[in-house]
Every structure is written in C-alpha cells, then in structure tokens.
Amino acid sequence: MGEFVLEMRDVTKRFPGVVAVKNGNLDLRPGEVHCLVGENGAGKSTLMKILAGAQPLDAGTIKIAEEDVHITSPHHAQQLGISMIYQEFNLSPYLSVAENIFLGREPRIPKTPFINWKKMYADAREILGRIRVNLDVRKPVNECSVAQQQMVEIAKAISFNSKIIVMDEPSATLTDHELEALFELIKTLKRQGIGMIYISHRLEEIFTIGNRVTVMRDGEYIATKQVCDVTREDIIRMMVGRDLTQEFPKEIFPRGKERLRVDGLSRKGAFNNVSLSLHEGEIVGLTGLVGAGRTEVARAIFGADAIDAGTITLDGKAITVKSPQDAIRQGIGLLTEDRKHQGLILGMSVRENTTLANLRSLVKFLFVNRAKERQITSEFVKELQIKTPHIEQTAQNLSGGNQQKVVLAKWLFTESKILIFDEPTRGIDVGAKVEIYKLMNELVRKGVCILMISSELPEVLGMCDRILVMHEGHIAGELSREDATQERVMQLATGQRLADVA
Amino acid sequence: MSRNPARAFFVNYGYLLIALVLECVVFEFLARRQGIKPFLSFDTLLLVLNQSAIYGVASVGMTFVIISGGIDLSVGSLIAFGGVICALITQKLGAGWNAMIFGWFVAIAAGIGTGSFSALFITRFQIPPFIATLAVMSTIRGLGFLIVEGKPVFDVPERYTFLGRYLVAGIPIGVIILIFVFIIGGVLLNSTRFGRHVRAIGGSEESARLSGVPVDRVKWAVYCMSSALAVLAGLMLSSKMKSGDPTVGVGDELQVIAAVVVGGTSLTGGRGTIMGTFLGLIIIAVLATGLTWIGMESFGQQVILGIVILAAVLLDRIKRT
Numbered sequence: 001m002g003e004f005v006l007e008m009r010d011v012t013k014r015f016p017g018v019v020a021v022k023n024g025n026l027d028l029r030p031g032e033v034h035c036l037v038g039e040n041g042a043g044k045s046t047l048m049k050i051l052a053g054a055q056p057l058d059a060g061t062i063k064i065a066e067e068d069v070h071i072t073s074p075h076h077a078q079q080l081g082i083s084m085i086y087q088e089f090n091l092s093p094y095l096s097v098a099e100n101i102f103l104g105r106e107p108r109i110p111k112t113p114f115i116n117w118k119k120m121y122a123d124a125r126e127i128l129g130r131i132r133v134n135l136d137v138r139k140p141v142n143e144c145s146v147a148q149q150q151m152v153e154i155a156k157a158i159s160f161n162s163k164i165i166v167m168d169e170p171s172a173t174l175t176d177h178e179l180e181a182l183f184e185l186i187k188t189l190k191r192q193g194i195g196m197i198y199i200s201h202r203l204e205e206i207f208t209i210g211n212r213v214t215v216m217r218d219g220e221y222i223a224t225k226q227v228c229d230v231t232r233e234d235i236i237r238m239m240v241g242r243d244l245t246q247e248f249p250k251e252i253f254p255r256g257k258e259r260l261r262v263d264g265l266s267r268k269g270a271f272n273n274v275s276l277s278l279h280e281g282e283i284v285g286l287t288g289l290v291g292a293g294r295t296e297v298a299r300a301i302f303g304a305d306a307i308d309a310g311t312i313t314l315d316g317k318a319i320t321v322k323s324p325q326d327a328i329r330q331g332i333g334l335l336t337e338d339r340k341h342q343g344l345i346l347g348m349s350v351r352e353n354t355t356l357a358n359l360r361s362l363v364k365f366l367f368v369n370r371a372k373e374r375q376i377t378s379e380f381v382k383e384l385q386i387k388t389p390h391i392e393q394t395a396q397n398l399s400g401g402n403q404q405k406v407v408l409a410k411w412l413f414t415e416s417k418i419l420i421f422d423e424p425t426r427g428i429d430v431g432a433k434v435e436i437y438k439l440m441n442e443l444v445r446k447g448v449c450i451l452m453i454s455s456e457l458p459e460v461l462g463m464c465d466r467i468l469v470m471h472e473g474h475i476a477g478e479l480s481r482e483d484a485t486q487e488r489v490m491q492l493a494t495g496q497r498l499a500d501v502a
Numbered sequence: 503m504s505r506n507p508a509r510a511f512f513v514n515y516g517y518l519l520i521a522l523v524l525e526c527v528v529f530e531f532l533a534r535r536q537g538i539k540p541f542l543s544f545d546t547l548l549l550v551l552n553q554s555a556i557y558g559v560a561s562v563g564m565t566f567v568i569i570s571g572g573i574d575l576s577v578g579s580l581i582a583f584g585g586v587i588c589a590l591i592t593q594k595l596g597a598g599w600n601a602m603i604f605g606w607f608v609a610i611a612a613g614i615g616t617g618s619f620s621a622l623f624i625t626r627f628q629i630p631p632f633i634a635t636l637a638v639m640s641t642i643r644g645l646g647f648l649i650v651e652g653k654p655v656f657d658v659p660e661r662y663t664f665l666g667r668y669l670v671a672g673i674p675i676g677v678i679i680l681i682f683v684f685i686i687g688g689v690l691l692n693s694t695r696f697g698r699h700v701r702a703i704g705g706s707e708e709s710a711r712l713s714g715v716p717v718d719r720v721k722w723a724v725y726c727m728s729s730a731l732a733v734l735a736g737l738m739l740s741s742k743m744k745s746g747d748p749t750v751g752v753g754d755e756l757q758v759i760a761a762v763v764v765g766g767t768s769l770t771g772g773r774g775t776i777m778g779t780f781l782g783l784i785i786i787a788v789l790a791t792g793l794t795w796i797g798m799e800s801f802g803q804q805v806i807l808g809i810v811i812l813a814a815v816l817l818d819r820i821k822r823t
Contacts, residue, residue: 304711324711325714334712341706341708341709342708343712344706345702345705345710347705347773352702356698357713359699363694363695366695368693414714
C-alpha cells in the first residue's frame with residue numbers, strides 16, 4: 001500500500017558559489033495539503049523547480065507513487081502527474097477558458113485537423129464541474145478575474161490527471177472572499193485524493209487548510225510537523241532561527257501637530273468625499289476590502305490620478321497636486337503596492353533606483369555627480385541594511401524585502417515629510433517585515449507622517465495609531481488603536497454599523 | 503561589476519570589438535589574396551567613417567528613442583524632407599552663405615516640429631510610437647514631394663556641398679559632425695539627468711512617472727531629437743549629392759535601426775548605449791566597404807548584411823544569459 005504519492009529525500013542543489021538546497025525533504029500523501037514555508041531565499045522555490053523538472057538535482061532521490069523517478073523536463077513532470085500553479089499564470093489572455101484548459105491538446109474531429117469545439121466545451125464544463133467552479137467556458141481569460149484565472153489554472157492541472165499540485169503563493173492577489181472560494185476548492189480536491197503542496201507567506205492560512213507543514217531556512221530542511229501540533233510562534237521561530245521578540249514592534253510616540261489634511265476628496269467611480277488628516281508622531285492605517293478605493297485615494301493624494309473635488313492642505317497651506325512631480329516637490333512620497341512595475345525600474349541598478357526621484361539634487365552643470373551618488377547610495381544600503389552584493393546590482397536580482405528597502409531609500413532620499421505605504425509588506429517574509437516595521441518607527445521618530453494602506457488586519461492593528469476603514473469608496477469609520485479589533489474593522493469594511501462603538 | 507574602466511569596457515563591448523577585428527582581418531586577408539590594395543589603412547578608416555556619417559547621425563537619435571521604449575519610422579522621410587527644404591530655400595534666396603545657413607535652420611526647425619507632432623500623438627493620445635511615426639513617415643514623404651512638385655532641386659551653388667564634400671585638415675566635415683554628435687549623445691545619455699530619465703522610462707514608464715520623472719516632456723525631447731538629427735543627416739546627404747531630392751532615404755530608418763540593434767540596444771527599451779550604436783554602425787559600414795573592396799556586388803552584400811545582423815543579435819542574447 002503506497003502511503004506517499006511523492007517523496008523527496010535528501011535533495012541537494014548547488015549553484016556556482018551557493019548551495020541553494022541542502023538535504024531537502026518533502027513528502028506528500030494523497031488528499032493532503034502540505035504547507036511549505038520559509039523566508040525568501042530559504043530554498044522553497046528551488047526545491048519546487050526541481051520537482052517541476054525545471055532544474056536538475058545534484059544529489060538525492062525523488063519517488064513518485066513509490067517508484068524512483070528522474071525528472072528530466074517540465075513536460076516529463078507533467079506526465080508524472082505534477083502540476084505547478086505559479087503566481088504568474090501561464091494563460092493565453094485572448095483565448096477562452098476552454099481553449100486554455102486544452103491548449104496544445106485540443107480534441108479533434110476524428111481524421112481531420114479541425115477542433116471538435118463541442119467536445120472541448122463539454123469536457124471543459126465537466127472538469128470545472130468536478131471542482132465545482134461555475135464559469136463560462138467560452139469567456140476569454142482576460143475578461144476573467146484573477147481568482148477565476150487561478151481556477152482555470154487549477155482546472156488545467158486537473159485535466160492532466162495530476163495527483164500532485166503545487167501552489168506558489170496562491171493567495172497573494174486574492175480578496176478575502178475569493179480566498180474562501182479557493183479554500184473550498186482545495187477541500188474539494190482533497191476529497192478527490194489529490195495531494196497539494198501549498199507555499200504561502202501568510203501563516204494563518206496554514207492553520208486554515210494545512211495538514212502538515214515543512215519549514216526551510218537558508219536552503220536547509222528544518223522540520224516537518226503536523227499543523228495541529230504547532231503554533232504560529234513555533235513556525236516563525238523555525239523560519240527565522242531565533243525568537244522573534246515581537247512580530248509588530250510598535251512604538252508609541254506623542255501625537256504632534258497636524259501636517260497633512262484632506263477634505264472632501266472625490267474621484268468619480270473610485271471614491272467619494274474622503275477626508276482624513278495625518279499628525280506628526282503617528283501611523284494612520286487605511287484599510288478595507290480590496291476594491292474599496294484605498295489605493296485610489298493614495299494615488300490621488302500623490303497626484304498620480306486626477307481628482308474631481310476636494311482639497312489637500314499641507315502644514316496649514318492649501319496645495320495643488322496635479323502630478324507625482326508636484327507631490328514630490330511638496331514632500332509627499334508613495335510606496336506603491338506593485339513594487340515591480342510601479343516602484344522600481346527593475347533593469348536599473350540599486351544606485352539608479354535610489355536616486356531616481358531626487359536626481360535633481362545631484363546635478364551640477366547638467367551632469368549627475370556619480371561619486372556623490374555612489375556615496376549616498378552606499379549610506380542608504382548601510383542604514384537600511386539592504387542585502388546586495390554591491391550598489392550596481394540590478395534591482396530585479398534582489399529579494400522582495402530588499403526591493404522594498406530600495407524603494408524606501410528612494411523616498412528617504414527625497415526627504416519626504418509624508419509617506420504613503422501601500423501594502424508595504426506584501427510578498428515579504430516575516431523577518432524582513434519586522435525590519436520594515438522598525439524602519440517605519442524610525443521614520444515616525446524623525447517626524448515623518450505615515451499613512452499605511454494594508455489588507456492584512458494583524459499588521460494594521462499591530463502598527464497603526466488610528467485606523468480608517470473604507471467601504472465602497474467612502475470612509476466608513478475611524479477606530480483608535482485601543483478600540484480596534486478585527487471584528488470591528490471587518491464590520492466597518494463590510495458596510496455594517498458598529499453597535500458597540502460610538 | 504568592475505570599477506576598472508578598461509575592463510568594464512571590454513565586458514560590455516568585447517563581442518562587438520571582436521566582431522569588428524574579425525571583419526578587418528578577413529577583408530585584409532581577402533584583399534591580399536586577390537592582390538589588390540591592402541584593406542587596412544587610414545584612408546579606409548576615413549572612408550568608412552564618411553560613409554557611415556549620414557546613418558550615424560540619425561542613429562544617435564534613434565538610440566534615444568529605442569531606449570525610451572519607442573521607435574521612429576519617420577527617419578527616412580525626414581532625411582529627404584530636410585534636404586528638399588534646404589535646397590529649395592538656397593535656390594530661392596540666392597547663392598550666399600546666409601541663404602544656405604537660413605535653410606539649415608528652417609530644415610532643423612521643421613524637424614523639431616515634426617518630432618513634436620509625433621510626440622503629441624504618442625504622449626497625449628497614447629498612440630503606439632510604431633503607428634504614430636508610420637503615419638508621420640508617409641505624411642512627411644508626401645510633403646517632401648509636394649513642396650517641389652515631385653522634381654528634385656538641382657539648381658544650387660557650389661558651396662551647397664559644404665556639409666557633404668568639404669574637408670578640414672583632410673578630414674571630411676561629415677566625419678567631424680558624426681564624431682561630435684556621438685560625443686554629445688554619449689554624454690547626454692550617460693551623464694545627465696535627461697539620459698537617466700530616458701532609460702528609466704524605457705525600463706518602466708509607470709515606475710518612472712510615479713518617481714516624478716516628467717515622462718511626457720522627456721518623450722517629447724526624445725522624438726524631437728531623433729527628428730532633428732534625421733534632418734541633419736538629410737542636410738548632409740543633400741549636400742553630398744548637391745541636390746534636394748524627395749525620393750532619397752526610402753527605408754533608411756531600417757538601416758539606422760539595424761545599427762542600433764547590432765550595438766546591443768534592446769528593442770523593448772531600458773537598455774542600450776551610444777558606444778554600442780557607434781560600434782554597430784562601424785561594423786555594418788566596414789562590412790559594406792569591405793565587400794565592395796573585394797568586388798562583391800550589392801545583392802550579395804544585402805544577404806551578408808542580413809546574416810550579420812542576426813549573428814550580432816544572437817551573440818548579444820547569448821552574452822546576457
């Protein structure tokens with residue numbers, strides 16, 4: 001009786017100069033969700049790339065259904081019943097759901113080169129039915145939501161009769177509601193005996209859907225535990241290798257004078273009559289469900305999108321912000337939610353990214369003062385503890401946490417007085433998160449006002465002095481640090497009235 | 503990344519230098535075997551530079567456009583248009599220096615106007631650069647024909663050949679302009695805020711905008727620069743031919759793009775150098791000169807040029823992976 005569908009034993013993978021995975025172990029039972037956690041660079045991705053046939057292994061064994069296998073290519077992995085669902089989907093945007101599911105193996109009308117559309121749509125419907133997803137199979141994929149696209153990826157995996165499905169950060173881009181749907185689907189797959197390897201930075205998810213959890217750190221296998229035997233703190237300790245004294249190292253500072261004030265800000269179709277103020281010494285949280293208009297408000301304050309009505313006052317003076325340039329000149333900075341496409345120029349070096357928003361200050365007689373630029377960048381790298389081999393490294397080669405620090409360095413170099421952080425810790429591992437929080441404390445100490453947009457409630461509750469909750473484009477309510485609880489925030493975010501708070 | 507400039511230079515451009523040296527060696531060998539004049543000499547160098555002057559001037563502007571993530575297809579039309587305008591003005595206003603210099607300025611101004619027009623559609627109306635400049639290419643080509651009613655302007659004074667045929671200390675004016683434009687272009691791209699902004703926009707337009715880069719203004723400058731330099735190239739060509747001919751320069755934008763791409767500039771934007779474009783230009787010019795030297799006719803030359811472009815791009819791809 002084969003107990004495991006997959007067994008990876010003592011898998012080792014070396015790259016020139018580094019051991020990416022050392023004695024990695026991972027096994028999987030049918031109908032099980034096995035969570036794989038670790039900080040960025042812990043070796044999770046490499047281990048999964050080996051499983052997917054994208055990287056050859058240097059040592060160790062892989063057994064599938066009790067048989068030794070040597071996975072030679074992604075195609076081979078697929079034949080062995082292994083499917084990968086990456087954060088970035090492998091879908092062709094203008095093709096329909098059904099066409100995507102059967103891409104490359106479309107059913108044909110016998111003895112002709114023509115596609116049997118009827119059969120393809122019927123088969124696609126059947127597969128979607130098996131995972132209880134209700135979706136029009138003729139709909140082009142680019143018209144589907146991100147969550148629906150993920151369902152299509154999963155349906156594709158099912159259509160290959162995969163017994164092993166690897167999900168890499170599937171929850172990163174989903175709303176809470178969509179996440180519930182994903183968990184439902186995972187439960188359905190479990191009942192059908194499919195084993196799943198689930199990679200996520202959100203530890204609470206492990207406790208919702210995981211059976212077992214394996215922790216990796218610095219390329220090494222640390223331990224595999226039953227989820228019911230461990231606590232969140234245990235997992236974090238295994239991940240970072242030491243006790244994380246505080247997940248949210250909040251420091252309270254005395255509330256100072258008002259710096260930024262926004263009155264009656266409106267943008268048609270995005271948000272309506274939004275008013276808020278930021279004081280020295282505080283971090284203000286702006287939360288709500290995805291799509292409530294939080295990012296839009298931030299972009300409007302920053303001048304990235306035009307506003308239809310409302311005023312912005314900085315230090316008692318009304319200001320007009322028509323473009324990001326205006327905002328930067330006034331001392332307002334925005335750390336965008338999407339670091340890779342809106343925050344950084346990935347092909348540029350750490351140095352060039354750091355100075356981009358305030359290059360003006362380095363120009364002398366038309367020329368950029370390179371020596372000074374290098375010196376300033378080196379100082380930021382040291383101060384923020386950015387892990388990079390040198391300042392000429394291109395930004396795309398840094399980990400998520402370090403990329404975020406480079407973005408932060410960019411705004412520190414503009415000497416912004418007001419900083420808006422949009423999802424500052426998304427996709428960043430636990431250790432780096434704490435570092436970002438500490439840097440935020442440091443900024444507040446220096447007199448910078450922070451507006452933090454976040455979907456992660458623990459983070460909002462843990463780090464903010466005041467919390468504004470948005471619902472469908474307007475501010476539904478404000479909670480002080482003392483009054484705020486998960487329940488109250490969610491009540492406001494879903495448009496309910498607060499019974500017990502004035 | 504090495505701090506040693508010589509080493510950094512070789513790391514970045516080594517494969518282009520090797521290709522160039524290889525070309526020279528092969529042509530020298532073939533020339534000797536055929537018993538004709540040796541290929542390698544100072545005269546050949548001047549010949550190569552002189553022949554690449556016209557494409558070269560335009561390729562500096564094109565490099566900026568391509569690094570910014572765009573493309574400019576109107577270059578060939580502007581080469582003809584610039585020459586036609588200048589020749590027409592010189593003819594109409596008499597034979598003095600002033601008339602010709604006035605013609606230069608009007609032509610360059612027309613180029614800047616054309617660039618502004620392209621940029622307006624690309625920035626304000628978000629038309630893809632390929633389409634916008636394709637339309638401008640056709641419009642400008644037609645205008646060139648219209649203002650001279652389809653007939654080339656031949657009636658220009660001897661001094662009209664100043665840009666194309668005059669020498670200073672034995673070096674053609676065109677070569678001096680070429681080197682001057684490349685130096686200015688290189689400094690602009692590498693050492694100024696403008697150059698940094700161009701690369702930032704090509705790397706990620708949205709990130710650049712949200713970092714306070716004046717995206718529309720930078721793009722406007724880039725297209726104006728490309729158009730103005732294309733007109734300058736047109737003035738040089740028109741001067742060399744001592745006429746303003748609306749039929750010249752058809753397809754020249756592709757030759758210019760070839761030099762930029764062989765030089766390692768990425769068509770997706772964000773990455774590229776002026777030095778690379780210079781080497782790309784010279785590699786192609788040495789090829790054309792060398793093949794003519796050993797007596798190959800132009801059809802065969804085109805075949806070989808195509809293969810060299812592919813090989814260069816392939817090498818660049820291999821180098822980066």
